[in-house]
Amino acid sequence: MGAIDVIVALLLISNVIVGGFAVAGPKVIIVGAGMSGISAAKTLSDAGVKDILILEATDRIGGRMRKASFIGLNVEVGANWVQGVNGLEMNPIWEMANKLHMRKFISDFRNISSNTYKENGGLYPRSKVDKVIEEADKVKSFGEKLSKSLPPSGHEDISILASQRLKDQVPSTALEMLMDYFNCDYEFAEPPRVTSLQNTIPLPTFANFGKEAYFVADQRGFESLVYDLAGQFLRTTKNSSIVDPRLLLGKVVRDIRHSTSGVTVTIEDGSFYNADYVIVSVSIGVLQSKLIKFKPDLPQWKNLAICQFGMSVYTKIFLKFPHKFWPDGEGTEHFLYASERRGYYPVWQHFEKQYPGANVLLVTVTDEESRRIEQQADSRTKAEAMEVLRNMFGKHIPEATDILVPKWWSDRFFKGSFSNWPLGVNRYEYDQIRAPIGRVYFTGEHTSQHYNGYVHGAYLAGIDCANMMIKCVKYKTCEYKIKPKDSLQQNIFLYLLLTCMSLLFVTVVTYSPKVKNLGNKSHREKK
Numbered sequence: 115m116g117a118i119d120v121i122v123a124l125l126l127i128s129n130v131i132v133g134g135f136a137v138a139g140p141k142v143i144i145v146g147a148g149m150s151g152i153s154a155a156k157t158l159s160d161a162g163v164k165d166i167l168i169l170e171a172t173d174r175i176g177g178r179m180r181k182a183s184f185i186g187l188n189v190e191v192g193a194n195w196v197q198g199v200n201g202l203e204m205n206p207i208w209e210m211a212n213k214l215h216m217r218k219f220i221s222d223f224r225n226i227s228s229n230t231y232k233e234n235g236g237l238y239p240r241s242k243v244d245k246v247i248e249e250a251d252k253v254k255s256f257g258e259k260l261s262k263s264l265p266p267s268g269h270e271d272i273s274i275l276a277s278q279r280l281k282d283q284v285p286s287t288a289l290e291m292l293m294d295y296f297n298c299d300y301e302f303a304e305p306p307r308v309t310s311l312q313n314t315i316p317l318p319t320f321a322n323f324g325k326e327a328y329f330v331a332d333q334r335g336f337e338s339l340v341y342d343l344a345g346q347f348l349r350t351t352k353n354s355s356i357v358d359p360r361l362l363l364g365k366v367v368r369d370i371r372h373s374t375s376g377v378t379v380t381i382e383d384g385s386f387y388n389a390d391y392v393i394v395s396v397s398i399g400v401l402q403s404k405l406i407k408f409k410p411d412l413p414q415w416k417n418l419a420i421c422q423f424g425m426s427v428y429t430k431i432f433l434k435f436p437h438k439f440w441p442d443g444e445g446t447e448h449f450l451y452a453s454e455r456r457g458y459y460p461v462w463q464h465f466e467k468q469y470p471g472a473n474v475l476l477v478t479v480t481d482e483e484s485r486r487i488e489q490q491a492d493s494r495t496k497a498e499a500m501e502v503l504r505n506m507f508g509k510h511i512p513e514a515t516d517i518l519v520p521k522w523w524s525d526r527f528f529k530g531s532f533s534n535w536p537l538g539v540n541r542y543e544y545d546q547i548r549a550p551i552g553r554v555y556f557t558g559e560h561t562s563q564h565y566n567g568y569v570h571g572a573y574l575a576g577i578d579c580a581n582m583m584i585k586c587v588k589y590k591t592c593e594y595k596i597k598p599k600d601s602l603q604q605n606i607f608l609y610l611l612l613t614c615m616s617l618l619f620v621t622v623v624t625y626s627p628k629v630k631n632l633g634n635k636s637h638r639e640k641k
């Protein structure tokens with residue numbers, strides 16, 4: 115046996131073959147390098163599990179935290195706000211953003227009643243908007259009380275719309291629908307009809323971390339939080355580029371084979387990687403799309419839980435103008451448009467503070483409007499947005515010179531913007547989404563115990579998932595608290611069986627003397 119044969123044999127024994135070539139091997143593969151995947155990988159690394167390999171489909175890390183260059187300006191096409199600040203607990207993302215001295219601005223929505231436009235032009239009187247907001251707040255408080263009174267099992271959960279019906283306050287005018295949109299869809303990107311009351315009102319993000327939200331406008335991008343986190347355990351150059359071989363970009367995972375002895379992750383180009391465990395951090399939209407095939411398939415209860423959850427679409431459209439024509443100054447940053455078509459170019463924002471002199475507007479659409487807009491030409495979207503702006507500010511405003519329309523829903527690596535808790539999924543089913551299946555673990559914002567949909571949820575879920583795996587790898591404690599439905603059903607069956615047996619036992623003990631007497635009697639009678 116030659117020296118090379120010996121080396122090859124040793125590498126093969128190490129149980130890792132990459133694309134047909136044997137190399138020193140990862141023990142844990144992480145699929146996806148968004149906030150959650152990187153947070154999980156760092157937690158593993160900090161705990162001494164250094165044999166990791168991160169496989170990312172795109173040519174960058176950060177996932178849904180992404181900046182894009184627009185007319186020479188870096189704008190955030192994905193996550194933009196640190197949501198939940200100045201509360202009882204410290205939002206970990208707030209800490210990170212402060213550490214990097216991110217440029218950020220508090221969002222103050224208190225003046226929207228002065229900035230709400232009618233569909234056919236002109237502002238609504240402030241008092242009229244305030245009245246609608248007041249009524250909407252009352253319905254929300256009613257919903258909050260109701261939500262807290264519902265049993266924790268979630269079996270009696272209702273939609274936000276149902277709580278409005280109970281209060282006999284279903285928004286019907288253009289203005290009422292707009293405020294309803296602003297309260298619900300602008301946060302969850304799905305309407306009150308589909309959103310769970312019990313799991314969104316009150317929202318743990320605001321209840322625990324605080325009610326304030328800060329808008330990040332930093333030319334390094336919100337994504338630099340992920341780069342900073344990655345740089346704490348991956349090798350980087352002096353200018354902070356990641357050059358660690360444990361991160362591979364452009365690797366589209368299509369197939370995960372798993373057994374009791376290990377996992378094999380196959381890439382679109384046919385190459386494959388073996389490891390002991392895999393953490394899957396892709397969005398729930400990607401899991402639902404079946405871009406990745408699991409072999410054997412995930413159990414039915416797991417697939418059901420994944421498919422039942424909501425993946426919403428939230429689209430931030432940026433428009434550039436030759437000059438400003440909208441009001442500026444204190445209290446004008448956000449302005450609203452009340453169309454009879456609910457959710458039609460409803461929420462607008464100018465950037466006089468964030469990007470002074472850039473003459474850029476941001477309009478947000480969600481859900482069906484997002485899907486519709488993603489399928490049409492950007493020029494059509496620009497024409498629609500211009501018509502709305504002309505309704506608000508008159509015919510003589512200048513034409514937008516540029517438009518940026520992110521397409522999160524059509525992107526096969528995201529399939530939407532963030533998860534939303536729908537009616538019909540209880541806590542137990544939600545917990546099933548993050549339950550590991552043998553050696554396959556799951557993370558991502560949609561697996562966060564309390565903060566699904568947010569960057570902080572993605573970060574905290576990564577830590578939780580890695581810790582669950584560390585317990586398994588290091589201490590051989592591979593149980594997890596979330597039990598598959600089958601086992602719950604088995605438990606119920608066992609419980610019923612035991613109850614029946616106990617009842618039988620009690621009955622036998624209680625009535626056995628009579629049986630004996632009867633027996634004796636009959637015996638005597640026979641005599």
Ligand SMILES: Cc1cc2nc3c(=O)[nH]c(=O)nc-3n(C[C@H](O)[C@H](O)[C@H](O)COP(=O)(O)OP(=O)(O)OC[C@H]3O[C@@H](n4cnc5c(N)ncnc54)[C@H](O)[C@@H]3O)c2cc1C
Pocket residue numbers: 145146147148149150151169170171172175176177178179191192193194195196197365366367368395396397400405406428429430522526527528530531532557558559560567568569570571572
């Ligand atoms: C428009 C928009 C606005 C938002 N606004 C906010 C906000 O203001 N505040 C807030 O807190 N949150 C916001 N969010 C949500 C926040 O961005 C996400 O919750 C968070 O970034 C998700 O991180 P993640 O790691 O769970 O998932 P992702 O960031 O999606 O990371 C998963 C990674 O997996 C990769 N991947 C997918 N498929 C494969 C495959 N087959 N093989 C290999 N890799 C794959 C993806 O490319 C991605 O990099 C927003 C999101 C969007 C889209």
